[in-house]
Amino acid sequence: MTPLGRIAYTVLVAFIASLLTLLAIDWLGPAPDSISEAPHIEESPAIRVINMEELDRHDQPDDCWMAIHGQVYDFTDYLPRHPTPAHLLPPYCGTDASVGWDTKGIGRPHSPRARDMLPDYRIGVLAADPTD
């Protein structure tokens, strides 16, 4: 490589690296919409009470609700984007997945970033268990 070529090559590598970093932050970071819309959903009058029976009906990967600590989420759209292998998540559809949320099956809780994404998918609250 020519001496000027070495400098150009170094600048090019740094350029590509910083560009990829920017793209990674943009893609992996919280979607800007979720930040602005989260409070809106919180206050939305559309929040409804969902019982276990109704939750149980949405137990397919293409119609997947889950309950986590009393809140019900519709994860149908999110399922394909979840980082774990594809077969791990569908069994939780239609169930109370609080334990799975807390442990990820390996004794570790989900990340704060994952927690920040939850409001995006919330559709209601879980009805209190009648046996309580």
Add this chain to the structure above:
Amino acid sequence: MRSARVGELTLALLILLPLAASGHLAPPGADPTAMLYWLARVTGVLALTLILLAAILSFRIPGLDRWFGGLTRLWSIHHVLGWAGFVLVLSHVWLVAAGGLTTSVAAATHRLFPPLDHGAIWAGWAALLALLVFLAPTFKFFGEPGYARWKRLHLISAAALVLALVHALALAAVAWPWWLFGALALAAILWRKLLSPRMAGRYRVEAVDSLGPDLVELQLAPVTGTPMAHQAGQFVYLTPQDPTLASGCGEEHPYTLSSAPGARHLRIGVKALGDATRALQRVRPGSEVRIEGPYGDFLPRHPQPRPVLWVGAGIGITPFVGAVRAMAERGESPHPSVRLVYAVNTRGDAHFADELEALAANLPNLSLAIHERNASGLLDAAWLRDQCPDLERHEVWICGPAPFDRHLRMILRAQGVPRRRIHSEAFHLL
């Protein structure tokens, strides 16, 4: 030398012209976002200016290269302009993103990658990609490219320029500098690739004199008229038209003229250094070649007040051969004196030595010394001092491979020869 500065000064002013015309010479103030936007524009404008000027400088019109100190120097300027343009393009993209980052990451990405209907931005990206394709072999990112392949890839520069102009014309506040520079750049490329090869001089190979196992001297006579006027030490681009050649038919390469100015034939020493030059050793006498030139401003056209030292390494002896032949033909002994050093590996490689010795015998102030590396080791200060005891008084001209050139310059500088009195023409891809 004075005319060389005229070319460079003009170039410096032209570099600033689009920036000044767009009103981007002064920064906008202290606000970081405004500052980043300004820097993004400045780098973008400068990048395109430099790349267009590099293209304009590829015109290669005989004679005009002297404004820049010869074609070799002009190619160096062309190379540096292209390099600086490339680095500035990358900085430009980066700064465009940085301007968006003061708002949000999403804004930065959006500025770089807007929806597809923002054609101007995507034209910019396409230009950058094209730039990368033709500059990677120039900077040898992935090893040494073949000469012919490198030249073909370099033609992608025309596409890169058009795309970059689309990008700039859609986004620039002031369009006329881009129309002006763009038209000149495309005219230069059209001239180089289409017109000038058709207008090249037609010559016939009269004789192929074998001087050694891998060195021939071609004697060329014009098909009509007289040979081109040239100075000693100038070079031409030669395109052989012999279809029986194993390689390089229709491919232009630069060669130094070894004939004396005004001689009946043009003479060109060709050493087998690559496929095309190897094939040319067997070019058929009687076949035609095209010649463009002459170029270069290596040897001075007027007598020098100081004693002169010429150093030719290997095939780098050819410009001096031309100069010595010219003196012999005119019967003019150089004044005050010329010491010619012919640096070779062994005496057997010094193919021009016999002729030079015979000519020097009749020219009182010209003396020849042959340095054989295999016998005497690398050329060093002590050996040079033996040849020229008053070395620091000399004006020096060097022609040889780049490492030899660097080595000798280092010795001369250490021996007290000021930089301005050392002139050289190193071979590299032209």
